[in-house]
Amino acid sequence: LFGPPRHHPRSPETFTNMATSTMGAAAADLEARQLLILRRVEDLELAAQQHRLGALSLSDAEAEVEAGDTEERLSALLAARGVHDFAFRRVPADYYDRPLEERRDLLAADSVAQLCKSIVMVNTKAAADVVDCSNPKNSKYYVVIVQYMARLNAENIKNFLYTLNESQIPKKRFNMRLAPEEESLMLTGFVHNGVTCIGMKTDIPVIIDEAITKLDEDFFWLGGGEVDLKLGMRTSQFLNAFNPFVVKCS
Numbered sequence: 001l002f003g004p005p006r007h008h009p010r011s012p013e014t015f016t017n018m019a020t021s022t023m024g025a026a027a028a029d030l031e032a033r034q035l036l037i038l039r040r041v042e043d044l045e046l047a048a049q050q051h052r053l054g055a056l057s058l059s060d061a062e063a064e065v066e067a068g069d070t071e072e073r074l075s076a077l078l079a080a081r082g083v084h085d086f087a088f089r090r091v092p093a094d095y096y097d098r099p100l101e102e103r104r105d106l107l108a109a110d111s112v113a114q115l116c117k118s119i120v121m122v123n124t125k126a127a128a129d130v131v132d133c134s135n136p137k138n139s140k141y142y143v144v145i146v147q148y149m150a151r152l153n154a155e156n157i158k159n160f161l162y163t164l165n166e167s168q169i170p171k172k173r174f175n176m177r178l179a180p181e182e183e184s185l186m187l188t189g190f191v192h193n194g195v196t197c198i199g200m201k202t203d204i205p206v207i208i209d210e211a212i213t214k215l216d217e218d219f220f221w222l223g224g225g226e227v228d229l230k231l232g233m234r235t236s237q238f239l240n241a242f243n244p245f246v247v248k249c250s
Helices: 012-081 100-107 154-164 181-188 235-242
Strands: 086-090 116-123 141-147 176-178 206-209 219-226 229-234 245-247
Touching (some): 012 086, 012 229, 086 219, 116 154, 154 176, 154 245, 206 235, 219 235, 229 235
Parallel strands (some): 116 219, 141 206, 206 245
Antiparallel strands (some): 116 176
């Protein structure tokens, strides 16, 4: 009656249930850990996205400041030189994909003849000692202002410079060609389609096409220092302030 307790052997089903229960708990624990990891990854991705958006907003703000700086700087330079009749206009990103008539309307210009560009040209045949812009009569580089509707005639510029130097320099020493974009940027500080002859990093002699000076409106438009910024000014005031060479370039 009071003998040792008997041990009842567990059935195979019992061991199976215990193993299943243990495996179920392990699986639940693993799933919980995976959910925590996924939430952590989502949090990190969200934080990274917010950081990128913040950086983008900062870049946009800085771009606006720089844009304002360009307009303010050029405005101050023009006013200091006595040019008071001028205006800046912002244009769409596809401005240069549009015909001249649409560009005219965007700028509220009177005619397409007023739409001009500033081109940096280099004398590829200059003497070895002509390496900069220190001599306006015999400069390595020139900025040429010409109408979009006109065809630039480099031979006319060559003949003008030859005459300007009173034929003391052989004509073969003048060969005006479009300067590479990297040289233009280095000399002016302005990117392609944003080049203007106002406020350049280098004091490059300026040549303006005679046709621009004969426009009835006494007003012309050119680049404003940025691709989407255009500058218009009174031609007569520009001539008096900057004293460019007036040449029949087209």
